[in-house]
Amino acid sequence: MGTVTTDDGTTIFYKDWGPRDGEPIVFHHGWPLSADDWDNQMLFFLSHGYRVIAHDRRGHGRSTQTSEGHDMDTYAADVAALTDALDLRDAVHIGHSTGGGEVARYVARAKPGRVSKAVLAGAVPPIMVKSESNPGGTPIEVFDGFREGLAANRAQLYIDVPSGPFYGFNRPGAEVSQGLIDNWWRQGMMGAANAHYECIKAFSETDFTEDLKKIDVPVLVMHGSDDQIVPYEDSAPLSAKLLKNATLKTYEGYPHGMLTTHPDVLNPDILEFIRS
Known part of the structure; x- marks a missing residue:
């Protein structure tokens, strides 16, 4: 197991598999x-000779449960801090959901030579919450509901989300996988309730518009048309328009958790x- 310590003393857990001289791919996970x-993707790209790296965001998984x-x-x-510690050059950064926001913010600020390409999959940019400037966004009451559910009974919320909208298991005819639901719950319950609570604001209210405008590396924007968590029309097409060098791929009928399903x-x- 690898860890890196940030300037404020936080320990970030990461996996680092594959040849040290292989082209690096860094994966950024969603909430919570x-x-x-990313196990499926890491094994897939490892089998194709890539060096694959994935970290637990602070307050999530095996990283420090910080208060700030x-x-x-x-x-x-x-x-x-992680990419500096590993001295990653020309890395591909792939982010899902909240991780897509993390990728946008990081890539826009990355040191020259650190990033070659990026992938935003079911990602939260440009901004999720509904406002006067973003009339097609998701009402703040939806995110308040997540916060209320988390504070009241996090364990039950972390069953309800993957059982329903996350993987589209609430759709007629969906092939439900209890293993995926249980694994989602397991991952969520490993993290800190305070970090997950505060992360809801981070993923829903952060405006990534200026980040997207600054990114000049090629970016693949992937999104399912039946995403019930990050609605398609208010995310992927808008991000693709803001990026300098974007490829938009829409997956008809695919859910938010399409990388897993x-x-x-x-x-491929x-x-x-x-x-x-």
Whole structure:
């Protein structure tokens, strides 16, 4: 197991598999999960000769359960500490959901030579919450509901989310996997309740518009049309328009957790993008 210590003393856990001289791919997980959510992708890209790295965000998984720093600026700074410690060059950064916001914030600020490409999958940018400037966004009451559910009975919330909208298991005819639901719950309960509570504000209210405008490396924007967590119309197409060099791929009928439910489709698409 690897760890890196940030300037404020936080220990960030990470996995680092594959050849040291292999092209590095860094994976950024969603809320309230951990690096384990990327096991399928890590094994896939490892088998193709890549060096694969995934970390647990502070307050999540096996990283320090801090009382502070649950915001996108700090998340990005933690990633910078990790990439500096491993001296990663020309890395591909792949982020899902909240991790997509983390990727946008980090890549926009990364040191020259650190990043070659990025992938935003079911990602939260440009901004989720509804406002006068973002009329198509999700009402703040939805996120308040997540906070209320977390504070009242986090264990039950972490069953309800993957059982329903996250993987689309609430859709008629869906093939439900109890293993995926249990693994989502396991990952969530490993983390800290305070970090998960505060992260809801970070992923829903952070505006990534200026970050996206600054990014000049190629970016693959992937999103399912039936994403019930990060609605398609207010995310992927808007991000693609703000990016200088974007490729938008829409997956008809796919849910928010499509990387887990449809890796046989998405993994090869990501591989093709990396190789292109």
